[in-house]
Amino acid sequence: MSFVLLAEQTLNGLQFGVMLFLMAAGLTLIFGVMGLINLAHGSLYMIGAFAAAATAAATGSFVLALGASLVAAAIAGVIVEVTVIRRLYDRDHLDQVLATFALILIFSEGTRWIFGSFPLFLDTPDYLSGTVSLPFGVQYSLYRLTLIIAGLLVAVGLFWMIAKTRIGIRIRAGENDREMIAALGVDISRLYTLIFALGAALAGLAGALIGAIQSVQVGMGEPVLILAFVVIVVGGIGSIKGALVGAILIGLTDTLGRFLLPKLFALVLEPAQAASVGSSLASMSIYILMAAVLVFRPKGLFGDS
Amino acid sequence: MNKETTLNIVLMTILVAVPVLAWMSDEPFLVTLATRAVIFAIAGVGLNFALGFGGLVSFGHAAFFGLGGYAMGILAFHAQTYTPMMEWPFVIEGTKAMPIIWLVAIIVSALVALAIGMLSLRTSGAYFIMITLAFAQMFYYFAISWPAYGGEDGLSIYVRNEFPGLNTMDPIQYFSICYVLLLLVLFIVHRAAHSSFGLMLRAAKQNEERVQAVGQVPNRLYLIAFTISGAITGLAGALFADLNRFVSPTMFSWHTSGEIMVFVILGGLGRVFGPVAGAALYILLEHSLGGLSAYWHIYLGAILLGVVIFARGGLYGLIAGREVAHD
Known part of the structure; x- marks a missing residue:
């Protein structure tokens, strides 16, 4: 095991974590402000990826494809919020889970109906393909490096928006006391739609960015959605900072676990057995991490205790 | 006899009459x-014990299934x-005997439910939903990446x-076994729900707060309910695998958790026989809509959305009235 390989895997973990953050940020904002569990967040991720793939196929432009993913996911988010989600804010979590589960069925089958069951492909543009040389002799994919930087820029933008802008003040006020800001004359239902659209756009962007390194297919959003849940449980529901820390923690644990655990077991077991034990354990590592966090901090790392 | 009891009897009669008629007409x-x-229905009755009676929104019952x-x-x-499961420190052989398999399924699911429950019940609300989901997902990925069993x-x-x-x-004989087990589970759940524990x-x-004030520990009640609930769903999982003569990680997937929850909701939350109606309705929908279009999940989603938003209480709520009978 060389340093270069380890550095590369660490960067992969960081890239994975940053993309998880784009998903988790929307989920945690929507939960923090509206108190809603949105299982259909993974569908918005899928819609972003499909919109990007379809646009890239039609125009050949990656930038237009990213724009399309943002717009399509945001529009889908607004439609869903106005027609369905709005009726769920005052319901208990069980109703929210069921209704958004129903939305997943509708979105997934609808997408299959329009695009078919075969995966679509979204290519990385020429100017982002190839590798770059980093210090200490590390060669790394330029596209993945771009993802890390883009994700971190979005994170910085989000923190700035929430800390400094008028809309950010309203979001924070909404998290603290919904009734009060409604009483102060803020159009609360427009604020909710806006937050939902923002979360949806972030999920759609993540879908498009990841779609270029994986295939774009129906059901792609669900594994990511569940990881995003793990992220916000670890970070503390409602906390953007928790979402960022949790996402990077989960991204690194998952990637490095898959890389290191088989090697670790190879020291004591035969190679074939070590590979199977190591990879099975690695697939469980983030859930073990989650359980450990819950034992010590039931409300997550940055939740109000 | 109130409406709910009548509905229970009609439901259980239909559920036995349809296969018997089908068997006679080959x-x-x-x-x-x-x-x-x-x-x-057995899986749903299991979930209903935690969800309907204890209010524990478990989105991870696929783990037990x-x-x-x-x-x-x-x-x-x-x-x-003809290979032993374990040779050291003592030999454990496999078995083809259903009663032993059921017992093992029930005990294993109960133990895992106890462990998951102990961790998950440290939290509540939205956290509980996501954590149970995540634990089920852990089993899913473990089953996929563990090569020994496929x-x-x-x-x-x-x-x-x-x-x-x-x-x-023989299909009708296997049906009879499952039906008798369903009756047994319904009887146990009915008795448990009306025991002092159930109350x-x-x-x-x-x-x-009030339950605490009379000297009970809510979390202990929840943990017992969650364990029993997991054990019943585990039994259903063993029966389902035997029906198909096939097990795969799909049984652990979160769609399965969602479906089990749908049985409970379509039938009526917190009614002993509710999940039976829900499961029967689900199979009916799957069969009739599945014949209509390959994309029948769209219709299922729309129906589920309608039930959640407009018809809370499910089938039992529509027919037997919104209030759960206080008998």
Whole structure:
């Protein structure tokens, strides 16, 4: 095991974590402000990826494809919020889970109906393909490096928006006391739609960015959605900072676990057995991490205790 | 006799009449369909015990369904390949005997439910939902990446397991086994729900402080309910795997958790027989809509959305009135 390989895997973990953050940020904002569990967040991720793939196929432009993913996911988010989600804010979590589960069925089958069951492909543009040389002799994919930087820029933008802008003040006020800001004359239902659209756009962007390194297919959003849940449980529901820390923690644990655990077991077991034990354990590592966090901090790392 | 009791009797009669008529007119497919409904009903009754009576929104019951399935798969796999499961420190052989398989499925699911419950019940509300979901997902990925029992491809069992005195490969006989087990589970859940434990559990769902004030520990009630609930769903998993003679990681997937929850909601939350109606309705929808279009999940989604937003209380709520009878 060389340093270069380890550095590369660490960067992969960081890239994975940053993309998880784009998903988790929307989920945690929507939960923090509206108190809603949105299982259909993974569908918005899928819609972003499909919109990007379809646009890239039609125009050949990656930038237009990213724009399309943002717009399509945001529009889908607004439609869903106005027609369905709005009726769920005052319901208990069980109703929210069921209704958004129903939305997943509708979105997934609808997408299959329009695009078919075969995966679509979204290519990385020429100017982002190839590798770059980093210090200490590390060669790394330029596209993945771009993802890390883009994700971190979005994170910085989000923190700035929430800390400094008028809309950010309203979001924070909404998290603290919904009734009060409604009483102060803020159009609360427009604020909710806006937050939902923002979360949806972030999920759609993540879908498009990841779609270029994986295939774009129906059901792609669900594994990511569940990881995003793990992220916000670890970070503390409602906390953007928790979402960022949790996402990077989960991204690194998952990637490095898959890389290191088989090697670790190879020291004591035969190679074939070590590979199977190591990879099975690695697939469980983030859930073990989650359980450990819950034992010590039931409300997550940055939740109000 | 109130409306709910009448509905219970009608429901259980239909559920036995359809397969018997199908068997007499030589339609084994319909018998298998009814068996599926009965097995799903057992899984739903299990979830309902935690969700309906205890208010524990578990989105991870696929974990127990899958564990039951794999209990059957692993035991039968070792029996059919004549390899012992364990040689050290003592020899454990596989088995094809259904009663033993059921017992193992129930015990394993109960133990895992106890462990998951102990961790998950440290939290509540939205956290509980996401954590149960995540634990089920952990089993899903473990089943996919563990190559000994088929990994992603699953595990096929060539001949259905044996029950003394019956030919389990005959669809109507296997249906009878499942139906009797459903009746047994319904009886146990009915008794438990009306015992002092069940009353305390339902009281805790409504008002934890008051239950604490009379000297009960709500979390202990929840943990017992969650464990029993997991054990029942585990039994359903073993029966389901035996019906298909196949287990795969899909049984652990979160769609399965969602479906089990749908049985409970379509039928009516917190009614002992509710999940039976929900599972039967689900199979009916799957069969009729599935014939209509390959994309029948769109319609299922729309119906579910309608039930959640407009018809809370499910089928039982529509027919027998919104209030759960206080008998």
